Amino acid sequence: MSSRSFPHNKAFSNPKFESYKLSRSEFTSTSFAVPGASISQRGVQHGKTPLSVREIQSRIHHDHLAVGYGGWMCWVDETWNIWAMKIGETFEPVFSPVCSLPVPVENDGSQPSEYPSITSVSPTTYLASDGRGRLYPVHVTPSATSLSGTLGPSYELLDPSSRELRPFKVEWVAGDQKILISSAKRTKLDDDKGWSREAGFDIMLVNFDHDDSDEMETDSTSIKELNIMWELHGKDAPIYVSFKSEHFLIGSSEHYSNLHSPSSSSDDTLLGSTDSQPRSEDSQTSFSWTQTSNSITISVPLPQDTPKSHIHISISPKHLTISLNSSSSSMNVFPPLPGFDRRAWWDIVRPDESFWQWEPSEGLLTIELEKTNTQTRWPHLFLPNSTAGVGDMADVEETLSDETRSAIAANLAKFTGPGPSNEELPSELPGGLSSLLRDDMDLDDDEREDGSGEAAGEDGERGGVGKLVKWSFIGGREEKNDVLEATKEEVKVDKLIGAEHVIGSELEWVRTGFRRNDNQGEEILVKYSLDALLFKPPSDFNSPFTHLKTFPALSFVLSSKRETKYILHTPLVDHLSPAKVLAFTSPTTEGAQGDLFIYQEAEGQMTAPSGVFKMGGGEEGALVGVKAVKISGEDVLIGLCEQTIVLLRGVL
Incomplete structure (x- = not known):
């Protein structure tokens, strides 16, 4: 904020x-x-x-x-x-x-x-x-x-x-x-x-x-x-x-x-x-992501001639960093990759069960993450504003399958048009349409005071x-x-x-x-x-x-x-x-x-x-x-x- x-x-x-x-x-x-x-x-x-x-x-x-x-x-x-x-x-x-x-x-x-x-x-x-x-x-x-x-x-x-x-x-x-x-x-x-x-x-x-x-x-x-x-x-x-x-x-x-x-x-x-303030932003690396009830898949396009040895990825329970060596002949990128410098996950992942792979023929870096809290749908991949200057990277929408889109559109017919009325929407809609289901709980004062503590500043921001x-x-x-x-x-x-x-x-x-x-x-x-x-x-x-x-x-x-x-x-x-x-x-x-x-x-x-x-x-x-x-x-x-x-x- x-x-x-x-x-x-x-x-x-x-x-x-x-x-x-x-x-x-x-x-x-x-x-x-x-x-x-x-x-x-x-x-x-x-x-x-x-x-x-x-x-x-x-x-x-x-x-x-x-x-x-x-x-x-x-x-x-x-x-x-x-x-x-x-x-x-x-x-x-x-x-x-x-x-x-x-x-x-x-x-x-x-x-x-x-x-x-x-x-x-x-x-x-x-x-x-x-x-x-x-x-x-x-x-x-x-x-x-x-x-x-x-x-x-x-x-x-x-x-x-x-x-x-x-x-x-x-x-x-x-x-x-x-x-x-x-x-x-x-x-x-x-x-x-x-x-x-x-x-x-x-x-x-x-x-x-x-x-x-x-x-x-x-x-x-x-x-x-x-x-x-x-x-x-x-x-x-x-x-x-x-x-x-x-x-x-x-x-x-x-x-x-x-x-x-x-x-x-x-x-x-x-x-x-009252004064206009110019804002300098690095060019952002595009990516897409999707999820299941247990896992997250991130796809990051990179030049096809990038050696695997030049890709360095750090996955922690709460953060992601992607770094690239700059010696590749077809790109001018210095570590870390713009938009992926210690990015804070929206929720906690399991690093020991997560991995990544590089497909040079497709120019695609794929990161597979295992969720700690399974059955929880993430409305965002990263916490908003978790890194200064990231800008639009904070709110990249999940890529939805055709089946998920069709299910949402069909069940929305209750409000927008004729169609079957006996089907249910997915229990958690993508993109933050439906909130997380969590029980109310008592909170410690230091988690609530000003958002500066770890619980409030990171985990506390996970509410959908x-x-x-x-x-x-x-x-x-x-x-x-x-x-x-x-x-x-x-x-x-x-x-x-x-x-x-x-x-x-x-x-x-x-x-x-x-x-x-x-x-x-x-x-x-x-x-x-x-x-x-x-x-x-x-x-x-x-x-x-x-x-x-x-x-x-x-x-x-x-x-x-x-x-x-x-x-x-x-x-x-x-x-x-x-x-x-x-x-x-x-x-x-x-x-x-x-x-x-x-x-x-x-x-x-x-x-x-x-x-x-x-x-x-x-x-x-x-x-x-x-x-x-x-x-x-x-x-x-x-x-x-x-x-x-x-x-x-x-x-x-």
Whole structure:
């Protein structure tokens, strides 16, 4: 963790903390059937193109429940109907049909679809995406008991070369006519064989010339094209987005760069520093890795004329070092090999049962490792940031077999499309989709204090909770010099140094009034050794994030939760004290019960209250969205399930 971008306030540390204690609380759970069709989105088709692991991750954590104005919440059901709901003073929901989206025409050769979604722009304007590449303004007329609406013209995102529709996801509304979207980017295969399996991700700021007051612009059969203001490319979808003063702060597992001239991006900078600081990085040696329940296999490509006697490998229970002599005629590498200088394993290995072999005919160095903790799936090969300057090497994804990919995609059909429903996902999904199953345990003070001890600094970082996030600061456009692209604009991108494991985001509150809360949803929960730290972003992005709270040992505790769909925390501003973290599990097994685990901040005490409640699963259907609302001074948690609405009172 970069000490300047996410500074840790040790005054919030609680070295005497022992454990979270299950406490009894008076609560009320009420369920109501959703009107119309279910919200499982079985109408979403992926065609013949399989999803990549990162696309699967994004869809698993998608929240179908959108916050509107005046207490309204909205969603799109599996038959493309938009519904609205408001919780009345009697704690019963009022449902209102808004309008219907045109049902997209199926195309097996198309790129995988996103979920249809609805986003509020103003009290009278919403934006609906069909997940296939079309955006519709929705003009709504709110009242105390209904939210009726009509569709405006269709705005399409088209691939510039093929002119085919390009599916996208709305990430942020940056104004009445500006939205930030993300879109998976694939390569069109030859001979009309569809699209490549692996996908990069583009983020785009787009606008649409739509006048909210123009009554003539309410014809949904009218088709226009979204105007791309700027476009950036990366390897993963955004995990965190914040927008202030025409600038975006975007967190993802990879940085974003300008598409057409990657070198035009500014030098990497450190959040909290007003000066750009150049970052020198050695060229990294590429590698791949895969695993079984008992072993790890690493493949490192090297020049074929490398003598075996020039390869030196040191394998210890916690580290790996690969060194090469520099006398080989075809390479200019000095020991140690870049990126492999005493790298810390994500978990412990058995050196006496591990070995390596060199195949000069294939130019491939293979390292076979035996796990100490068998049956444990590693979400990463190395501990993130275990070596300064390694950069992207810390988060190389596991290479998955076709069988594993197919199993994941087939079982994801419960949320994304039709298919078998009686199969189970692998008990541990790759890439950190599912956390480690570990029992909660008491922790010594020196393992928790500041992460500097061996247990906290190495073994303590092994918890599978969270995702390593890198930060891109985006804003201020620069004209391109290329005459052929003179009409295009490039946006300035600062790649911020430092990466953090983001565990969760802020629980979003329903707007009971007609004023937008621009600060809502920006706080994040970050893993710090065994603890979880709550941060809020600066007001101008020129300062570091502010440390608000520490939940002792919580990242370790959360690592024991399997099939976690959402990890959310209650916001500190204008809402609740003490703060709470909510972990929602949503098992993929048909009919299995979902649970809500709640952990309260310790506030300097030796123990802190915790609770567990049923949320979704069974006849209610899987949990697909979570929000909260204040009714008559009482905070109510709202769970949107495939078949029901669940209201939990007395838990917040």
